[in-house]
Amino acid sequence: MRLVTFTPDGSAPRLGAQIGDRVVDIAALGTDAPADLLALIQAGSQAQTEVAALLAGDAEAWPAEAVHDLAAVTLLAPLRPGKVIGVGLNYVEHVEESSRSLDTAKELPDRPVLFSKPSTAVTGPGHPILHNGDLTRQLDWECELAVVIGTKAFRVSEEDAWDHIFGYSIVNDISARDQRRSGQWFFSKGQDSYCPFGPAVVTADEIEDPLNLDLHLAVNGHTKQKGNTRDMLFRIPRLIADISSGVTLEPGDVIATGSPSGVGAGMNPPEFLRPGDVVEATIQGIGTLSNPVVDAR
Secondary structure, eight states: OEEEEEESSSSSOEEEEEETTEEEESGGGTOOOOSSHHHHHHHOHHHHHHHHHHHTSOGGGSOGGGEEEGGGSEEEOSOOOSOEEEEESOBHHHHHHHHHHSOOOSSOOSSOEEEEEOGGGEEOTTOOEEEOTTTOSOEEOOEEEEEEEOSOBSSOOTTTGGGGEEEEEEEEOOEEGGGOBTTBOHHHHHSTTOEEEEEEEEEGGGOSOTTSOEEEEEETTEEEEEEEGGGBSSOHHHHHHHHHTTSOBOTTOEEEOOOOSOOGGGSSSOOOOOTTOEEEEEETTTEEEEEEEEEOO
């Protein structure tokens, strides 16, 4: 399933499924499915199976009011996670460019480098990334595969980690490079709108190999990042095992699994986002997350 949160007319958000160029309002099909994506994830496998079966039924029998053209609705962030856990320095070439441009260590990390983004940083597709020139002149991009947790995970082994994944999405890990504070990244990466997320959550059964997905990011149509998830230093099972060794992962939590090389700080000369720019992060099998940059002052 390709699950979205949408509003057809500015009304309350709805849980939908994107099928081609249409969005199906799941509740309008007459089901008692949970009203939002987080609730569906929390409801567990039986509720999810029932929704999948409903969507696999006869589309001709669906009420007309349940089906919307994708172009006619507004997509929102798929859900508001309880936790967004970021992974830094998780692609070898990004480790090199960061050591050169951001004063991080040259050596490859021997454990995942973790940080957090608050839920208030989350914004949806098409929604603005806020550029406040009083706070940053170095606003940067990072295209990342997002792992959405499906079931509670604490002290999970790498072998069992896959069983705790609900699906996958895209996070653009926006970073104010000049707001790192004594090596701490929270304010640099956690300001409002610094976590564009979406446009959909694709359930795990739809992604054949999450460790072989092409990533691409463009600014104003110009390619800045090209990578593949096979080049992760610490792969998804290791990340889940490491995080859950001391932090409980809950349904709906998101792990942003790290960025390939090609960030603005690593360019020669450096390039950073400015109001008027449009950033498009694309991941194979998931889609494109597009956001404009606007002046927040």
